[in-house]
Amino acid sequence: MELNKPLPTRQREVLSLIVSFTEEHGYPPTLADLAGCLGLKNRMTVHQHVAALKKKGLVHWEPKLNRSLRVLPEGLQVLGLRPEQVGSLEAEESPDELLPQARKADRVQSADLRAVGKDKIVAFPQTSQPGIPYAGAIAAGTPIDAALESKEYLEVESRYGESGCFALKVKGESMIEDGIFDGDFVIVKPNPSPNNGDMVVALLEDGSATLKRFFKEKGGYRLQPANSSMEPIFVDAASGLTIQGTVVGLFRKM
Amino acid sequence: MELNKPLPTRQREVLSLIVSFTEEHGYPPTLADLAGCLGLKNRMTVHQHVAALKKKGLVHWEPKLNRSLRVLPEGLQVLGLRPEQVGSLEAEESPDELLPQARKADRVQSADLRAVGKDKIVAFPQTSQPGIPYAGAIAAGTPIDAALESKEYLEVESRYGESGCFALKVKGESMIEDGIFDGDFVIVKPNPSPNNGDMVVALLEDGSATLKRFFKEKGGYRLQPANSSMEPIFVDAASGLTIQGTVVGLFRKM
DNA sequence: AAGGGTACTATACTTACGTATGTGTATTGT
DNA sequence: ACAATACACATACGTAAGTATAGTACCCTT
Structure with missing residues (x-):
C-alpha cells in the first residue's frame, strides 16, 4: 500500500x-x-x-x-x-x-x-493570504503533484469579502436537495432585486429569516425550499417581504 | 577625482x-x-x-x-x-x-x-482581508443589519491556505448525497493517515483520482461513494492506493 | 527470523570551480 | 610615443564539492 x-x-x-x-x-x-x-x-x-x-x-x-x-x-x-x-x-x-x-x-x-x-466563526489575527492553492479538477487523473506548481489560487475572501457580502450559518434542512446542509455557511450578497430562481435570504413578516429559492408570480412571490417534504411559502405582493440578499457562495467545514 | x-x-x-x-x-x-x-x-x-x-x-x-x-x-x-x-x-x-x-x-x-x-528583499502584497463578515444563523430572526457590526468573520483562506491545504474542483456526482456537486471545490488537507469515514482524495492504480469516503477493512480498503447508484471501490491492501488528503472544507460558487 | 525503511559513518574517488601566471590586441588620452 | 585601460585567450594548479561503494545500527512490520 x-x-x-x-x-x-x-x-x-x-x-x-x-x-x-x-x-x-x-x-x-x-x-x-x-x-x-x-x-x-x-x-x-x-x-x-x-x-x-x-x-x-x-x-x-x-x-x-x-x-x-x-x-x-x-x-x-x-x-x-x-x-x-x-x-x-x-x-x-x-x-x-x-x-x-x-x-x-x-x-x-x-x-x-x-x-x-474551535468554534466555527473565529476572528483571529492573520497574515495576508492570496488564497488556497488550486490544484485542478479531481477527475483529471493525477493532479496533485504536478498541479501544485500552478499559480492558481482559489480566492474566497477576496472575492466576497470586499463586495459587501456576509456569511450566514444555515440551520435546518430546507435546502438540502440543493446540497446545502445544516451547519453550512452561505455567502450572501446584498441584492435589491433577485432574479427568478435565485437562492435568497428572505425576511418574513414575522421577523424570521429563511433561505429559499425566489420566484415572482402573479400577485406575489413564491419562496421555494429545496426539500420535497416541505411546502413553498407564498407571499402576497402587498405584504412585507424583504429580500436581504442572494446566495453567491457556499462554504462548509468538515 | x-x-x-x-x-x-x-x-x-x-x-x-x-x-x-x-x-x-x-x-x-x-x-x-x-x-x-x-x-x-x-x-x-x-x-x-x-x-x-x-x-x-x-x-x-x-x-x-x-x-x-x-x-x-x-x-x-x-x-x-x-x-x-x-x-x-x-x-x-x-x-x-x-x-x-x-x-x-x-x-x-x-x-x-x-x-x-544577503540583501535581497522581497516584499509581498499585504492585502489583509480579515474575512467575510459573519452575520449569524439564518433562522435566528432578523440578524442582518444588526449583525454586520459584529466583529466576527468567517475565515476561509487563512485557515486552510496556510496549512498546506489545496483546492480541487469536483467533477462528477459521486458524492452528491453528501451535498457535494459537480463544480464544487473541495479543500483538501494533505493527510498521511485518514480515519475511517473520512472523505478523501484517493489516487487509484490507474492514475485516476477520485473523491470517496475511506474505510479500512480486513484485507484492504473500501472507497465508498455517496451516491446510491454507484458501487463502492475495493482496493487490496497490497495494491497501490495513495491517499492524497482528506477533505476538510467545501466551497461552492453560485 | 527476515526484510525494509531510516539514520549515520568511513574511504576513496571524479568532477566542478576558482585562481595564479602569462600573452596578446585593440582603444583610449596625455 | 607612451602609458593606461578594456578585453580576450591558454595552460596549469589546488581546492571545493558531488558521488560510488561499503558497512553499522536501530527500529518497525510480516
Whole structure:
C-alpha cells in the first residue's frame, strides 16, 4: 500500500534547513554546509537525505552541479510555507540550528488543529493570504503533484469579502436537495432585486429569516425550499417581504 | 577625482547576466557559466570582469566559494533596477510605499544580516482581508443589519491556505448525497493517515483520482461513494492506493 | 527470523570551480 | 610615443564539492 507517508523527520529537517540557509546566505548550501549545520560528520548522510527529497519531487537538484539545490513549491508546501514568504528576509528564528525549524512546522499544524476544533466563526489575527492553492479538477487523473506548481489560487475572501457580502450559518434542512446542509455557511450578497430562481435570504413578516429559492408570480412571490417534504411559502405582493440578499457562495467545514 | 566613471560595457553585461542567470536558475552562476553565456572561451576573462565589479562594490563575491556571486543593491542601481523587482523564487511587486509600518521595521532589523549575508528583499502584497463578515444563523430572526457590526468573520483562506491545504474542483456526482456537486471545490488537507469515514482524495492504480469516503477493512480498503447508484471501490491492501488528503472544507460558487 | 525503511559513518574517488601566471590586441588620452 | 585601460585567450594548479561503494545500527512490520 502506498498511503501518503509522512516525510521522515530528518528529511524534513534537511528540507527546512535548505530554505533557511538559502535565505540567510543568498545562495544554496552544499552538502557539506548542510552536514555541518546538522552536526553530521559526513556529507554522504546529507546526500542520501537530499536524494530522497529529490526523488519525492520536493527539491530541485542537478547532479554534479555545485549549489544547485533549490526547494520546489511542493517542498514548501510540506513545510507549511507559502512561496511568497520565502526569499524575503523576514523574521525567522535562528537558522543555524535546525530543530527550531522542525518544531515550527509542528506549530503550524497544531495551530490548524486548534482552529478546526474551535468554534466555527473565529476572528483571529492573520497574515495576508492570496488564497488556497488550486490544484485542478479531481477527475483529471493525477493532479496533485504536478498541479501544485500552478499559480492558481482559489480566492474566497477576496472575492466576497470586499463586495459587501456576509456569511450566514444555515440551520435546518430546507435546502438540502440543493446540497446545502445544516451547519453550512452561505455567502450572501446584498441584492435589491433577485432574479427568478435565485437562492435568497428572505425576511418574513414575522421577523424570521429563511433561505429559499425566489420566484415572482402573479400577485406575489413564491419562496421555494429545496426539500420535497416541505411546502413553498407564498407571499402576497402587498405584504412585507424583504429580500436581504442572494446566495453567491457556499462554504462548509468538515 | 573619483567621480562616477561609466561602467565598461562588458562589465555591465556581466553584471546584468548575473542577475538574469540567478533569477532564471535559482542559484548564482559560476565563472564558467558566465563565460558560456557571453560566448567566451575562457573563465579567466570573466574572472577579471567580476573582480572589477567586486572592487567597485557592485557585487558580493567570496573568494574560493563556489557560486557565491551576488549582485548588491549598488549593482542593481547601476542597472536601473529596483531591489524589489528582483526576486529569488517568484514573488515580487508591492512598492515601498504600500508596505505597512511594521514591515519597514523588519527591514531595519534585517540590516544586520545584510552585512553578513544577503540583501535581497522581497516584499509581498499585504492585502489583509480579515474575512467575510459573519452575520449569524439564518433562522435566528432578523440578524442582518444588526449583525454586520459584529466583529466576527468567517475565515476561509487563512485557515486552510496556510496549512498546506489545496483546492480541487469536483467533477462528477459521486458524492452528491453528501451535498457535494459537480463544480464544487473541495479543500483538501494533505493527510498521511485518514480515519475511517473520512472523505478523501484517493489516487487509484490507474492514475485516476477520485473523491470517496475511506474505510479500512480486513484485507484492504473500501472507497465508498455517496451516491446510491454507484458501487463502492475495493482496493487490496497490497495494491497501490495513495491517499492524497482528506477533505476538510467545501466551497461552492453560485 | 527476515526484510525494509531510516539514520549515520568511513574511504576513496571524479568532477566542478576558482585562481595564479602569462600573452596578446585593440582603444583610449596625455 | 607612451602609458593606461578594456578585453580576450591558454595552460596549469589546488581546492571545493558531488558521488560510488561499503558497512553499522536501530527500529518497525510480516
